[in-house]
Amino acid sequence: MCRWMAYKGKSIYLEDWLLNSNHSLIEQSKASDMANFEVNGDGFGVGWYGNKLEPGLFRSVRPAWNNVNLESLAGHVASPLFLAHIRFATGTPIQETNSHPFQYKNWLMVHNGQINQYHLIKKQLINLIDEEYFQYILGSTDSEILFYLLLSHGLEANVEQAIITVVKLVESLAAKHNIDHSLRMTLGISNGESIWAVRYSTCSKSASLFYTLEESDGQCYLLVVSEPLEYGSLSWNAVEENAILHFDKNYKKQLTTIFH
Incomplete structure (x- = not known):
């Protein structure tokens, strides 16, 4: 399973959490504690917000632990909000357009998980994507299709409702094809101000997802992670099963439950 993280707080260098913590995302690419597979070496990506509306984006097919460009970038780019992802490929090619974030x-958006037997309902799901967004699909993963399904069903207006709608669409199509345990996912989503964290599974056996709200130098910061980036001083809270957590620009938390 893939691993991902999201950070919001004062502007910091990306390397602070990607490289320098004692169980950093780069360390997890070599030795994950909570994923089904210990090694996640099928690509890496990071998206960060700065002074422009649209985020910067760096994606690579190289393993995160063996990418000198990533090390240089992470040591020189600072951001108050960024999402990063290490990939474990499950049946789709290892190519830059399949690396996250999208x-x-x-x-x-970053994603961990899968649509079970995706190939059986791929065409029907793609047909549910609006033409406005269809032209931007570059890769071949179910993750990217989920992103554009969310956009097609109102992500920009109401994130929670879009997620609930797409969950129901996927599960409904899967049921028609007798696909069991159709959806298992964690998602990290941002618009540059807020962060949404999603933990969901059709069979209520979701992948791990944690968050921590801390304070440093009198300022709050938020981390959402597939597994803890640091063992020791931080207090990690598990995101509830079948839940959407929204942290707004002022770090106010709101919980929405996704009902089966």
């Missing part, structure tokens, strides 16, 4: 205008 980006549309000011929106970023």
Whole structure:
């Protein structure tokens, strides 16, 4: 399974959490504690927000632990909000367009999980994507299709409702094809101000997802992670099963439950 993280707080260098913490995302690409597979070496990506509306984006097919460009970039780019992802490929090619995050205008999304037997309902799902967004699909993963399904069903207006709608669409199509345990996912989504964290599974056996709200130098910061980036001083809270957590620009938390 893939691993991902999201950060919001004062502007910091990307390397602070990507490289320098004692269980950093780069360390997890070599030795994950909570994923089904210990090594996640099928690509890496990071999207960060700065002074422009749209985020910067760096994606690579190289393993995160063996990417000198990433090390240089992370040591020189600072951001108050960024999302990063290490990939474990499940049946789709290892190519840059299949690496996360996925980006549309000011929106970023990272994903861990899968649509079970995706190939059986792929065409029907793609047909549910609006033409407005269809032209931006570059890769071949179910993750990217989920992103554009969310956009097609109102992500920019109401994130929670878009997620609930797409969950129901996927599960309904899967049921028609007798696909069990159709959806298992965690999502990280941002518009440059807020962060949404999603933990969901049709069979209520979701992949791990944690968050922590901390304070440093009198300022709040938020981390949402597939597994803890640091063992020791931080207090990690598990995101509830079948839930959407929204942290707004002022770090106010709102929980929405996704009902089966």
